[in-house]
Every structure is written in C-alpha cells, then in structure tokens.
Amino acid sequence: xxxxxxxxxxxxxxxxxxxxxxxxxxxxxxxxxxxxxxxxxxxxxxxxxxxxxxxxxxxxxxxxxxxxxxxxxxxxxxxxxxxxxxxxxxxxxxxxxxxxxxxxxxxxxxxxxxxxxxxxxxxxxxxxxxxxxxxxxxxxxxxxxxxxxxxxxxxxxxxxxxxxxxxxxxxxxxxxxxxxxxxxxxxxxxxxxxxxxxxxxxxxxxxxxxxxxxxxxxxxxxxxxxxxxxxxxxxxxxxxxxxxxxxxxxxxxxxxxxxxxxxxxxxxxxxxxxxxxxxxxxxxxxxxxxxxxxxxxxxxxxxxxxxxxxxxxxxxxxxxxxxxxxxxxxxxxxxxxxxxxxxxxxxxxxxxxxxxxxxxxxxxxxxxxxxxxxxxxxxxxxxxxxxxxxxxxxxxxxxxxxxxxxxxxxxxxxxx
Numbered sequence: 001x002x003x004x005x006x007x008x009x010x011x012x013x014x015x016x017x018x019x020x021x022x023x024x025x026x027x028x029x030x031x032x033x034x035x036x037x038x039x040x041x042x043x044x045x046x047x048x049x050x051x052x053x054x055x056x057x058x059x060x061x062x063x064x065x066x067x068x069x070x071x072x073x074x075x076x077x078x079x080x081x082x083x084x085x086x087x088x089x090x091x092x093x094x095x096x097x098x099x100x101x102x103x104x105x106x107x108x109x110x111x112x113x114x115x116x117x118x119x120x121x122x123x124x125x126x127x128x129x130x131x132x133x134x135x136x137x138x139x140x141x142x143x144x145x146x147x148x149x150x151x152x153x154x155x156x157x158x159x160x161x162x163x164x165x166x167x168x169x170x171x172x173x174x175x176x177x178x179x180x181x182x183x184x185x186x187x188x189x190x191x192x193x194x195x196x197x198x199x200x201x202x203x204x205x206x207x208x209x210x211x212x213x214x215x216x217x218x219x220x221x222x223x224x225x226x227x228x229x230x231x232x233x234x235x236x237x238x239x240x241x242x243x244x245x246x247x248x249x250x251x252x253x254x255x256x257x258x259x260x261x262x263x264x265x266x267x268x269x270x271x272x273x274x275x276x277x278x279x280x281x282x283x284x285x286x287x288x289x290x291x292x293x294x295x296x297x298x299x300x301x302x303x304x305x306x307x308x309x310x311x312x313x314x315x316x317x318x319x320x321x322x323x324x325x326x327x328x329x330x331x332x333x334x335x336x337x338x339x340x341x342x343x344x345x346x347x348x349x350x351x352x353x354x355x356x357x358x359x360x361x362x363x364x365x366x367x368x369x370x371x372x373x374x375x376x377x378x379x380x381x382x383x384x385x386x387x388x389x390x391x392x393x394x395x396x397x398x399x400x401x402x403x404x405x406x407x408x409x410x411x412x413x414x415x416x
Contacts, residue, residue, distance in 0.1 A: 002304040004046070005031040007038035016040055017173070021287040021396050025049050025319025035305055040314065041070055046296070046307065049316035050323050051347040056302060057315045058346075058353050060087070063294040068312060070293070076172035076182040077241075079190065079234035093222040094235070098363040101212045101239060106148075107370050109210075110243070114144040114371060118378050125412040130388050132406035133254055137247035138166045145243035150211025151196065151236070162244070164189050168237070169245045173399035186237075193233035201226075212239050242364040248400045249368060250375040251407045252286040253279075255394075257380055258387060260333055267380035277338035279372045283350040284321045284343075285333050287394070287401040291316055292352055317349050386411040 007027055016023045024047050028034060034050045048057055057063055066087045069078060078084045083094040121140045125131065142162035146153045153161050167185035171178040199205040200217040207214045216236045220226055227235070256278070257264045266274050296311045307313075322330040326347040328337065346353050351362035362368075390405035 004305045005033040005036040007031065007036060007047075009039070011039045011042055013041050018397055020173075020290040020399055021318040021401060024291060024314065024316035025322065028316070028319070035303070040312075043312050046311055046313040047316065048313060049319045051320060051326055051344070054315060054320055054346040054349055054353040057292075057294060057313065062297055062300055062307070063313060064297045065091070065294055068293045068295045072179065073172065076168055076179070076186050079186060079237060081231045082234050082238055084238075089222055095363065097215060097219045097235065098239070101215050102363055102367055106210070106212075107367055110145065110148045110367060111370055111374055113148045114141065114243075115374060115378075117141075117144045118374070118382075119414075122378075122383055122412065122414050125409075126414060128412065130408050130410035133409050134247055134251045134402060134406035137250055138162045138244055141244045141247055142166075142240075145240050148212070149236070149240060150207040150213040151193075151240065152205070161189075161192075165237075165241050165244045166247075168241050169248075169400065189237050190230065190233040193236045194229040197229045197232045197236070201229075212236065239364075242362070243367060243371070245400075246368050246371045248288060248402065249282065249286070249372050250379075251402060252282050253372055253375050254379050254407050254409075255286070255392065255403055256282050256333065257376070258392065263335065264380050266335075267376055273339060274335065275373055275376060276369075278335040278376060279369055280338045280343060280348075281333060281335040282372065283369075284327075284348060287318050287396065288350050289352070290318050290399065315353075317352070320347065320349050320353075323347065382415055384411075384413045384415055385409040 012023075019026075027038065027047065028036060028049045034053050035046060035048050038045055038047050040047075048054075064087045066085055069085060074080050074082075074085065083091060083098065086094055117140045121136065125136070139158055139162040142165055143153065143158055146161070164185040167182045168189065171182035171185070173179070174182065196205065196213070197217050200207055200213060207217070213236065216227070216232050216239070218226065219232070219235075226232075257267075263278055267278065291314050294313050294315070296307045296309055296313060299309045300307050321327075324330050345355060351365045351368065386409075388408055388410045390403075390408045392403050392405070392407075394401055395404050
C-alpha cells in the first residue's frame with residue numbers, strides 16, 4: 001500500500017478560501033496525484049479531483065454524507081436536518097419529495113411564471129438608469145418561485161424575503177458579518193416557513209395540491225410521519241433558494257454573451273441543440289459550486305491508497321470540469337464541444353456527480369438548465385441593452401464567484 005501524498009503539514013483553510021475554485025486542482029497538479037491529504041478547516045481532509053475520483057466519491061458503500069458538511073454550511077446554505085445530510089433509505093425517501101416537485105410539468109409551470117416576470121422586469125428597467133443584473137434578478141426570481149411554489153408573499157414583504165433567500169447562498173461563505181447575516185437569514189426564513197406549514201396543516205391557508213408548499217406540508221417521511229414543521233421549513237427553503245441562486249448562472253450567461261459575441265449571433269437562430277450546448281458550456285466553464293464533502297464510511301483501499309474511516313473527503317467540482325483528460329482545451333469557452341458528445345455524470349459535475357434521482361447530485365439541475373436556456377433566449381433575443389464601463393473580470397476569491405461589478409446593464413429596451 002502506497003502512502004497518500006500529503007500537502008504541507010499546516011492548515012490550508014486560508015489558502016483554500018483565497019482561491020476556493022482552483023486551489024484543489026492546483027495542489028493536485030503540484031503533488032502529481034488525483035488524491036492527496038491536506039488539513040482544511042482544522043481537520044485532516046482527503047482531497048479528490050478528476051472523473052475517476054468522482055465515481056469513487058459517489059460510491060455509497062464507501063462514502064456517506066451524514067455528518068460531513070461543516071457546521072457553517074448546515075447553518076446557512078443547507079439548513080440543519082436537510083436532505084443533503086441524509087444517507088441510505090432516509091435520503092432516497094426524502095429525495096423523492098424533491099424529484100416529484102421538480103418533474104417536467106412543474107418545471108414548465110416555473111418557466112412560464114419566470115417568463116412572465118422577465119417581461120414585467122424588463123418593462124420596469126426600460127428607460128431607467130443602469131443597474132447590476134445580479135441584484136435585479138433576486139426579487140424577480142424570488143417572486144416567481146414563491147408564486148410557483150404556492151408560498152404567499154405580500155408585495156411589501158418581497159424585498160425582505162428576497163434579501164433573506166439571497167443571503168443563504170451569497171453570504172454563507174462571506175467573512176465576518178456576512179456569514180452571520182446568512183445565519184440570521186436562515187433562522188428568519190425557517191421561522192416564516194415553519195409558521196406557514198402550521199397554517200396549511202391547520203386549514204388556515206389554502207394551497208393547491210400541485211404546489212410545492214402542499215407537497216412539503218403533507219409529505220410523510222419513511223417512518224410514515226409528517227415532517228416536523230422545522231424540518232419541513234428547511235426543505236421548503238431548499239426548494240425556493242436554488243431558483244434564486246440561478247441568478248449566478250444567469251449573470252454568467254450574460255457575461256458569456258458579451259465575451260463571445262458569436263454566441264449571441266448563434267442564439268438568434270432556432271437551433272435548440274446549439275442553445276443546449278451553449279448552456280452546458282456556461283455551466284462547465286464558469287465557477288458555481290467549488291466542491292462537495294463526504295465522510296469515509298469504512299476503511300478501504302483504492303489504487304493502493306488507504307482511506308480511513310471517518311476521514312473527511314472533499315471532491316473538486318470546478319477542477320473536474322476543467323480536467324484536460326476529459327476536456328480538450330479545457331480553459332477555452334467552446335459550446336460546440338457539447339454538440340458531438342453527451343456529458344457524463346462523472347466528468348461534468350457543476351452541481352454534483354452521479355444520478356440526481358438516487359444520489360446527492362442536485363435535484364434542481366433540470367430547473368437550472370431550463371432557466372438558463374430561457375435567460376439566454378431573453379438576453380440574446382428579446383432584451384436590448386448596452387454595457388457601461390465596468391470590471392467584467394471574475395472574482396474567484398468569493399463564493400459564489402461573480403463578475404466584480406455584477407454585470408451592469410444600461411439602455412434597456414425590449415425588441416419588437
């Protein structure tokens with residue numbers, strides 16, 4: 001058995017947080033191994049990158065998610081007691097709730113609702129001052145996803161709820177007060193949604209059976225019991241939050257259209273295959289989730305390397321999407337690469353690997369792709385705008401990464 005390559009002995013959390021998307025792949029290259037051990041967040045951590053490592057990481061006999069996520073993530077992005085921290089039958093059963101809520105018909109309903117709000121927002125923006133697209137998307141997507149889910153949000157409450165849902169993903173990894181704002185937002189969102197669940201169950205709030213609010217309120221876990229209102233609130237928040245978080249990818253769609261004008265010209269046609277390829281390349285090339293974590297379930301050996309029970313493992317998503325063994329010219333933006341090939345669940349992992357229905361890959365991936373397709377069409381064909389002078393470079397030091405000036409648009413007008 002070979003010794004696992006080790007990073008230098010001190011804690012590397014500061015270096016990871018300074019470059020969260022590229023740190024793992026760069027250290028892997030420096031150490032000459034897809035698997036190495038480092039010390040991160042004060043714990044010995046097995047770092048993994050590349051498609052073969054992804055396949056290993058999603059082996060449920062060898063890795064578990066229960067207890068793996070660092071407490072700061074559970075307290076902000078995921079919520080405590082969420083499906084992301086479950087394993088085995090409990091995970092499969094809870095995951096079935098999400099898969100039902102995001103089936104094809106309901107995704108179509110969400111697209112229709114978001115499309116209406118794109119039109120309304122564009123009318124408000126038309127003739128007005130320049131604005132950062134990233135910030136403008138949050139209330140629009142919040143209102144749309146809450147309407148779709150059957151969650152009532154009075155107009156006067158929309159700015160507050162939008163700010164809270166955004167803080168769950170935008171401030172979770174922020175330093176200092178930003179992280180604590182994310183924690184406070186998680187508490188506020190869950191208190192609001194827990195009361196709403198109670199009101200639905202008591203018959204004080206009517207909601208249609210095809211709405212996500214109804215599905216969550218009346219979902220029974222594998223033990224046949226309704227979810228505790230606090231847990232139901234966590235999962236309902238985790239159905240609302242991802243749609244608002246697609247604002248990150250929509251900004252990257254706008255960024256790609258600016259950086260690669262030929263893509264805008266190609267979108268002017270009706271070639272759905274090219275549109276799909278463009279969206280997939282945005283998801284591959286731009287940073288979204290940097291990594292995911294798990295725990296080694298039992299001692300095992302792989303490629304002559306020993307994996308110790310209980311050791312935290314961190315899988316490099318961004319680096320895998322740029323792995324030169326899987327992708328020709330991985331640092332070039334080439335939508336056409338997706339025309340002759342279908343992505344695999346182990347080399348294309350912007351939202352996790354393996355199968356979404358049975359593993360820990362994000363169940364909202366289909367919604368993400370659909371909303372990005374819609375945004376690409378709207379930004380490329382329906383909306384006319386200019387880009388004032390700004391910094392379009394990507395800030396890889398923040399989570400989530402974004403253009404430094406958040407993609408400022410001006411001179412908004414709608415095409416005929």
